[in-house]
Amino acid sequence: MKEYKPFKSGKVREIYDAGDSLIMVATDRISAFDVILKNKITDKGKVLTQMSKFWFDLTKDIVPNHVLSVDNKEMPEFFRQPEFIGKSMKCQKLTMIPMECIVRGYITGSGWESYQKNGTVCGIKLPAGLKESQKLPEPIFTPSTKAELGEHDMNVSVPEGIAYIEKFFPGKGKEYVEKIRDYTIALYKKCADYALSRGIIIADTKFEFGLDKHGNIVLGDEMLTPDSSRFWPLKGYEAGKSQPSYDKQFVRDWLKANPKSNYLLPQEVIDKTIGKYKEAYELLTGKKL
DSSP states (O other): OOOOOOSEEOSSEEEEEOSSSEEEEEOSEEEETTEEEEEEOTTHHHHHHHHHHHHHHHHTTTSOBOEEEOOGGGSOGGGGSGGGTTTEEEEOOOEEOSEEEEEEEEOOHHHHHHHHHHSEETTEEOOTTOOTTOEEEEEEEOOEEOOOTTSOOOBOOHHHHHHHHHHHSTTTHHHHHHHHHHHHHHHHHHHHHHHHHTTEEEEEEEEEEEEOTTSOEEEESOOSOTTTEEEEESTTOOTTSOOOOSSTHHHHHHHHHOTTSTTOOOHHHHHHHHHHHHHHHHHHHSSOO
16 A cells, blocks of 8 residues: 655645645644644544535535545545545645635624724724624625744735735736635625524634636635634624634633643543534534534
8 A cells, every 4th residue: 555645734734645636634633823732632633524525515606626525435545544534635736825815704803802902804994883793794805824834824905915926926916816805705605694594603714725727716725614714603692792612712712711731631621622513513514423
């Protein structure tokens, strides 16, 4: 059996070159505040892969995506080993556009902190008098540059984003940024409406896009997982306070409350975290993992 080594390791994912395709494996690692925590969250990789697949299928009418298969039998033999089952995605190779396409439908987190200071989020002026966790009149696109591991992403305005992408794709910055902005908003609206019908509010999320071999823009990376999104329960939602969540905000809050933890989680936090991830998966897809 041919052995494969990842050519790229992110905070959570390992990416392998399988010749004509990539194999993207979601590990059970978890990161917070740009640090990979010492614990693993059992089954987390499966939740991320299977949930991404669900959303990719739901939105392929809006924009094509990079998924070829999540069936390990359709991947090289190496990826049919137990540690890869359910966590692996065979994908098209893309030339990635180095931008995190963040979309916010509700005001929370760093956006709420910024709004309290000067009434803006990432330079976008918002109406006066908004409360924490309130739904915005329209979703806003607040992109950031895509940093290397260990560095921080930088928020940019759309004009700054165009100038940044122009460096990588001369003559295409405006076209690409405007297209991915429009895709980002359309994807968010469709998925947020669907999630609401299943009892989940998607407060914000991020997407990543690349170019296929024909130069078409394709949705890549992961999609609408608890790692890349804020999911809140619709039941009990009330603007004016922070919300309970199905995502890793729970881990962030615990780390903030326990600054001497040295990024080591107790078992009860691990159990609650995977419980939240699985609950969100089951609510959204109607299936057990």
